[in-house]
Amino acid sequence: MGADPPTSLRERAERYSPAQRHTVDAALDLFADHGVGGTSFQMIADAVGVTKAAIYHQFGTKDAIVLAVLEVQLRPLESALEEAEREGPTVQSRETLLAQVIETVVSNRRALSTLQRDPVLFRLIEEDELARDLFSRLFAVLLGDDVRHHARVRAAVLSAAIGAVAHPFVADIDNDTLRADLLDVTRTLTFKLG
Amino acid sequence: MGADPPTSLRERAERYSPAQRHTVDAALDLFADHGVGGTSFQMIADAVGVTKAAIYHQFGTKDAIVLAVLEVQLRPLESALEEAEREGPTVQSRETLLAQVIETVVSNRRALSTLQRDPVLFRLIEEDELARDLFSRLFAVLLGDDVRHHARVRAAVLSAAIGAVAHPFVADIDNDTLRADLLDVTRTLTFKLG
DNA sequence: GTCTATAGAATGATAGAC
DNA sequence: GTCTATCATTCTATAGAC
Secondary structure, three states: OOOOOOOOHHHHHOOOOHHHHHHHHHHHHHHHHHOOOOOOHHHHHHHHOOOHHHHHHHHOOHHHHHHHHHHHHHHHHHHHHHHHHHHOOOHHHHHHHHHHHHHHHHOOHHHHHHHHHOHHHHHHHHHOHHHHHHHHHHHHHHHOOOOOHHHHHHHHHHHHHHHHHHOHHHOOOOHHHHHHHHHHHHHHHHHOOO | OOOOOOOOHHHHHOOOOHHHHHHHHHHHHHHHHHOOOOOOHHHHHHHHOOOHHHHHHHHOOHHHHHHHHHHHHHHHHHHHHHHHHHHOOOHHHHHHHHHHHHHHHHOOHHHHHHHHHOHHHHHHHHHOHHHHHHHHHHHHHHHOOOOOHHHHHHHHHHHHHHHHHHOHHHOOOOHHHHHHHHHHHHHHHHHOOO
8 A cells, every 4th residue: 555656746746735835835935045954844834834843744854845845846847848758859849948947947046046056955856766857858858868978068057057047146137138148048058069 | 453354265264273174174075965054063073073162162153164164165266366367358368267267166076066056155155255256256357347137147157057067967077078078168158158 | 172061942853632 | 734742852052171
């Protein structure tokens, strides 16, 4: 017995109750400000407006919250990726995917950038099969199945460049402008290099 | 009374005793693994091989350690920057500066990337006058004094791209290869865009 | 510069009532 | 799903001896 293991982040994220989603939102906010290690159950409980025990009822462990934050944040990327994979490896589908990724991170700057920065979240992504799979598929589609070293450096730089949405240098640039400029730079990295 | 305020990171870093430098090295290692928030005085003391009280004698507060880590890590960047500023805003000096920055981060991957990732360290950089000054001067030299929004997006992307040395995608690429490939990509971002 | 010892607060986590 | 109450542990920080 035991529940069927989920095969997608969407499936996994749909298992959360409204109360749990509320907690995840609050946790994400706190993670962005203090890092995962610097965020306690008490801080999360205070932010939600309940007691620690309630949060424990919802999640049991701190890792479970971190994982939930990860899932909810990566869902839009998964949707965009699945669509691109259905369309096959055309230039058009890669263009569309890149635009959707940029759109997602820009309209969700502070949140998604947290995932790329925090060492704890970073490690969780590496250890989580679904999340790891998502990223390798994402960059496989964006950059092609090239495994040579300079292709991997390009993938790393592209990944980092997307994460630049959260950089202080661009903090006061509005979403529309940032989306356009960032898309411009990342399109160069994706299509005109190598 | 009161010591003269230091006017450079070099000056500030030179004030630390050998014992303090040893502590800073250990702290940097732990910060990279667990984040600043996830690293305690006890963990640092254990890593150094002394008691918490000894660490407190050296630094007094956790923030002082974090600041010291920041200073020691940014010193090589400061040296390279000062050299470039002495040479003036030529293409050659920008090329040299970029190469030195890449060299520094590649030969020091895990450490320097920590600074770019951790939310706590990130905030400290924004709050610290010397550190903030260092970064704005660095990107002013690299990208010119252009303050228009797409120049700032490029600066953010360049900064993020440099931080890609720590990306898991390139973890198993040797230093020489990584240095060459990364320099190639960042040179494009620096000189052939905009 | 290092130690032992300690204070006082906060931590992750659990039990049991509502 | 939430509460109060409590546990052992760990945390930052300090005092005083060597």
